[in-house]
Amino acid sequence: MRIGAHVDQADPLAEAAARGAEAVQFFLTDPQKYNSPKPRADAELIRASELDVFVHAPYIINVASPNNRIRIPSRKLLMAHARAAAELGAKGLIVHGGHVGRGADLADGFANWRKAFEYAEKDGGLPLPVLIENTAGGDNACARRFDDLARLWDAVGPFGAGFCLDTCHAFAGGEELPGIVDRVKAITGRIDLIHANDSKGAFDSGQDRHDNLGSGKIDPELVVAAIRASGAPAIVETPGGVEGQTADIALLRERAGN
Numbered sequence: 001m002r003i004g005a006h007v008d009q010a011d012p013l014a015e016a017a018a019r020g021a022e023a024v025q026f027f028l029t030d031p032q033k034y035n036s037p038k039p040r041a042d043a044e045l046i047r048a049s050e051l052d053v054f055v056h057a058p059y060i061i062n063v064a065s066p067n068n069r070i071r072i073p074s075r076k077l078l079m080a081h082a083r084a085a086a087e088l089g090a091k092g093l094i095v096h097g098g099h100v101g102r103g104a105d106l107a108d109g110f111a112n113w114r115k116a117f118e119y120a121e122k123d124g125g126l127p128l129p130v131l132i133e134n135t136a137g138g139d140n141a142c143a144r145r146f147d148d149l150a151r152l153w154d155a156v157g158p159f160g161a162g163f164c165l166d167t168c169h170a171f172a173g174g175e176e177l178p179g180i181v182d183r184v185k186a187i188t189g190r191i192d193l194i195h196a197n198d199s200k201g202a203f204d205s206g207q208d209r210h211d212n213l214g215s216g217k218i219d220p221e222l223v224v225a226a227i228r229a230s231g232a233p234a235i236v237e238t239p240g241g242v243e244g245q246t247a248d249i250a251l252l253r254e255r256a257g258n
């Protein structure tokens, strides 16, 4: 069982070591901006490390958007991040499911997702798995409710899309955690990564507010059960820096067993 943390991008290897992590996730750029990743001085070291490496794409990416001025740069930025993440030997690039906005038709969002994968294929193909993550909220989200996720998967499944299950987002998004891995797998056929987070927001609140395990509204045993059932690596995206995340990793290791 590979357990790790989302850490600052300046020195992810040192951050992982400080937490005793076996997996690590980081951004390559400012997550709120349309910046393309630059080559990293530590690329060789990251590639050579024993860690399971995951890269999180910027939050600003929304390939589902009906707005050209958001969707087109989002596709390009996703592709640039996929190439840069593959250069680091990453196992996957995590990107949020996106949304179409209030009053828009979700069907357009799913069609735009399909186009994003078609665009990637024309542009030389994705050099690593893109893992679509479920979200807690967003106006007309593509991957919040699992009935919508099923429609999304009709569009992206044939392209080999991967899935990242965030326990905070599922809970705050209104999906019950008991049995969740089986329900997801019935739709996607796979879970590539678990984001093991507690939730400050209540069930179905739509609030994306992560908390340390056992400090929020989720029973930590349900997070442990999801990791176990999935067999996937887990990343905590929790507050509290080295101390908070080390405690979360320790809790998961202790209860999930190796």
Ligand SMILES: [Zn+2]
Residues within 6 Å of the ligand: 133, 166, 195, 237
């Ligand atoms: Zn997450």
